[in-house]
């Protein structure tokens with residue numbers, strides 16, 4: 001606002017004068033105008049212009065006048081608009097007035113395009129002058145009068161501003177005056193109005209602003225001077241040298257002495273003076289013409305006088321204006337100085353402000369930086385604290401978790417330990433209870449038997465007593481009879497005495513008969529003793545002979561057993577197996593191979609024939625099989641180590657033969673018990689102890705121990721080489737006082753195995769089970785003692801590794817089984833070589849090591865090779881039979897009986 005006001009102040013150098021030039025209406029346009037302050041280089045950098053100012057500048061550059069005014073109305077600020085509209089209205093009125101009176105006025109020469117160098121130059125058109133108006137008689141006279149006036153006044157009629165002919169009438173016309181003043185003439189300007197009327201057309205664009213004359217005071221502040229006058233520039237454009245717009249060469253100055261165009265001195269056909277009237281012939285009327293001239297002269301005189309008055313008025317006005325100009329110049333100077341000082345002040349304030357702003361900005365920036373620093377530091381601290389807290393929490397959490405895990409583990413361990421201890425205790429209690437119960441039962445049975453025996457004895461005693469009583473009665477009766485008879489006898493005695501005396505002669509004959517009878521009795525007793533001794537000797541001999549028979553049969557024998565096809569096997573899947581000598585010895589078996597057709601069309605079959613000590617067909621029962629092995633069981637009772645194996649692939653019937661309820665184990669036990677009982681008469685008392693162990697993955701497990709301890713509890717095998725005894729550490733040993741005990745043992749072993757078995761692992765197929773029966777017999781009559789061991793072994797499935805397709809744990813099992821079976825074969829093969837003191841690789845597997853004293857010289861071995869009847873198992877069947885043949889061909893040395901004769 002201040003700047004605008006200043007520019008207004010600078011622009012209106014002459015307060016009260018309003019420039020009629022349209023260019024002047026844009027005095028705020030800051031165009032460089034000669035003599036204005038805007039022309040000077042700015043002392044300080046101008047602040048960026050507002051949009052309105054820019055638009056104002058554009059409007060100034062592109063044009064002026066009505067055009068400029070119209071644009072200003074649309075786009076500039078209000079003050080500007082008002083000023084422009086005012087100026088434009090003034091201009092419009094002026095222009096319209098001029099257009100009616102003149103041609104080529106200033107306003108008409110200014111238009112869009114390059115700004116004219118000056119108002120004067122703009123009035124000159126490069127292409128010459130405006131189109132001349134058709135001459136009239138009046139014009140001619142006016143021209144003439146002008147010329148006259150120009151001559152008289154010495155004025156330069158060729159001045160562009162005066163070049164336009166002015167009708168004297170139009171100059172006086174009221175509308176022209178009203179346009180010149182721009183408003184209705186105020187009462188205070190009445191004095192001037194006369195002067196104005198005489199003004200040169202050059203002055204027409206000047207007007208005296210009655211308002212500004214009154215109020216404008218340069219000493220007042222711009223704000224005070226601002227309202228209510230319309231501000232405009234009143235600069236009179238200086239008359240400069242006209243410039244040719246085409247060659248920029250200064251146009252030749254119009255010579256002040258240039259002659260006006262010649263005035264014809266005679267009448268021509270163009271002459272249109274009305275006074276000439278040929279028809280009337282008045283042209284030749286001197287008087288009227290003089291009269292006319294007189295009138296014209298008078299008119300001119302009056303006009304001249306009027307002009308003179310106007311001239312003096314103008315002069316006065318010029319004086320007034322000059323004074324006013326002087327005042328304005330002074331005020332301008334003051335204003336300029338003040339402006340400068342204000343500018344300086346403004347500048348200093350601006351610089352201060354700038355410095356303050358800089359300082360503020362600097363302080364702000366510093367504060368922001370500080371704030372940022374603080375924020376970042378705080379953020380970092382916060383982050384550090386958060387991380388530390390997080391770490392702390394994590395650490396505590398981890399520690400807690402560890403502690404919880406530790407505690408859990410410890411508790412679980414304790415719980416497990418406690419559990420296992422409890423379970424073990426329970427199991428022990430169970431087994432103990434079972435054993436106790438069994439023992440109690442056995443004891444009870446024994447007691448019952450004893451009771452029965454006692455009752456029998458009592459009964460016998462009672463009968464005896466009765467008999468004795470009867471005898472006593474009889475004796476009493478006899479005594480009575482005898483007493484009665486004594487008398488009789490006494491009488492008889494006397495009679496007898498007489499007779500004795502008579503018979504004394506034949507006494508020697510009677511005593512001889514008594515001696516003979518006594519001798520006969522003594523002979524009979526001696527014969528009985530002799531017979532008993534002979535019987536004992538015969539039992540010993542029987543054992544010896546039995547052993548010799550067994551030895552003759554071979555210390556290692558091989559039986560083959562083919563199981564029957566089961567319902568689940570399917571009839572079509574059965575292989576063709578033949579038994580050529582079934583009706584006779586039953587020692588051969590023939591496996592028929594698949595039919596092969598030769599190129600000649602003959603059908604052949606590859607048969608595999610095998611021969612063993614005995615071959616049991618599918619129809620053979622366990623009882624039939626046992627009959628054949630019972631002699632070996634007897635050997636065990638006789639004090640030999642006996643080993644009976646069941647070898648064959650899985651499902652071939654090993655378990656059925658060995659451990660089923662009517663298998664070899666129960667049958668053997670029953671036989672032993674019966675035989676031992678029978679031997680009691682001959683003075684033998686037997687004790688039987690049983691162990692049941694398994695070899696699984698080369699580990700020895702106690703099948704009569706706790707199920708949980710399978711694969712955990714380590715059993716050790718120790719050998720007493722001196723006594724030829726095998727001891728298993730920590731193994732459960734059961735005394736078999738009755739044949740029923742064996743069933744308990746078998747059930748317990750089966751239960752333990754099923755606990756250890758998993759879904760994918762049928763334990764009985766994947767381990768070797770060994771039932772060890774120790775038989776210790778003592779003959780209290782002869783003092784003999786025998787220790788035999790019966791080993792009944794159910795081997796694991798013998799299927800080959802490649803056929804089993806096992807992986808993982810199963811593979812490990814299979815490898816272990818194959819290794820132990822191969823070791824068994826090696827041991828048998830080594831024994832078969834019969835080298836004295838030769839190395840037998842018992843230690844190569846747990847099984848052979850366990851059976852060390854039951855394989856070889858001091859033992860009798862029987863191997864069952866079990867055969868599956870299925871076609872699918874044919875390959876394995878042949879492998880098994882080949883292995884069995886190898887064993888069968890082995891001859892092991894003489895077995896030694898472990899007997900001792902008690903020193904009596």
Ligand SMILES: Nc1ncnc2c1ncn2[C@@H]1O[C@H](COP(=O)(O)OP(=O)(O)OP(=O)(O)O)[C@@H](O)[C@H]1O
Pocket residue numbers: 562563564566618620648649650651652653654655656657762764765766796797866
């Ligand atoms: N002589 C037989 N008479 C009737 N059935 C039999 C006979 N032999 C075996 N079986 C039956 O055949 C099946 C397999 O027998 P068993 O389990 O004894 O074979 P295995 O060789 O011991 O197998 P594994 O090695 O898996 O223990 C069983 O169901 C069994 O009852």
